[in-house]
Amino acid sequence: MGILSRASYVIRSKINSVLNRAEDPTETLDYSYEQMRDQLQDVKRGIADLTTQKKRLEMQKKRLEENVDKHNEQARTAVEQGREDLARRALEKKKTKMNQIEDLDRQISELQNQQDRLIEQKDELQTRIEEFRTKKETMKARHEAAKASSSVSEAMTATGEEFEDVGRAIERAEEQTEDMEARAAAMDELHESGAFDDVLSDKDSIDRELESLSTDSGVEAELETLKSDVGVEESTADPDAVDEEEIEEVASEVDDEEIESELAELQDEENE
Incomplete structure (x- = not known):
């Protein structure tokens, strides 16, 4: 593999990776479903157009058949009046119309066969679309459920981490509170013992x-x-005994x- 080929392969791989990350499966399924529906509409329009052409040929055939009947009457009338030339001309026109009718029959038959095939394809495509629609909705439901489950799991994980942070914060608060309480008790003890006076004095x-x-x-x-x-001397006698x-x-x-x-x-x- 040449350098350019390898570079092209790497670029395509990276683009495909980016597209896969950016792709939303539910949107892809909906898009595919709409594409299949558009194809079904195209098939229905094709059947309608083909049916229209067939109806036009059938109408043309009907007019030719009416002309054939008309030429038969013309030929009969001409023979009755002794005009073989006119009868021959009427029969020739009848023959031409009969040939045209045969050609129209072949075309109508071909169109009918095409119409039957398109109808079968349309029915098969419609069945596949319905099956795809059912699978699509099932996959979308599973995807949404998995997405919700993943979100809940991520939320629970984040909540657990937050709870751990809160627990650590509470522990730190308790430690700081205990330190402050111990310091306050120590300060009270030092104050009562006169240690603060020692600090302020050189003695x-x-x-x-x-x-x-x-x-x-x-x-x-x-x-x-x-x-x-x-003139007062110490005495062990009772003070109340001294003469006033x-x-x-x-x-x-x-x-x-x-x-x-x-x-x-x-x-x-x-x-x-």
Whole structure:
């Protein structure tokens, strides 16, 4: 096979492949059915035309037969009147008409045979068309059913893939939600433990504890000083047993301004 032949073969193959993909079987079947119907109409028109020609010949034959009868009468009349010459001429015309009638009979017979064959072909073609129509509708129904089934299968496949995507999206959403919930719980825990304060301050836990102890010691020292200044000594006795008059006497000896000053300093230290 030469290069040009191979190229031509490849091109035809590709064109045929493209046509096969673009072809709609149902449209092809409908087109074939219409073509067969057109052929049937052509056959019917041919039968009608042939029948018309045959009828014309039959009408012409009928007129010739009438002329034959007329020439018979003419010949008879001429003989009765002693005119053999006229009788001979009438018989000659009769003979010509008889020959024409015989020729018309042959033509009419041929046309009749053709008409019979065309009618048989028409009936056979019509039967085939009806059979093809039944097969065509069956094939179209099967094709549509297969097409619908394929569409449903494709839709189900697409739906399954979409469901998988939705499932994965739900899983990711759950994971993100759990991460956010865990982070929020961790933040609350860190906030309650004071870890955020650690971040904002340069002091560690030991510094804060020592500072707390120093503050407590200062408060206690101030309290002892205050108690010493006001003349109050620690006692294990019940406070309710102290004489009220003695308390009033001690309180009167303490300067009010001094007490207020001490209380103000104590409050400032607590605020710090």
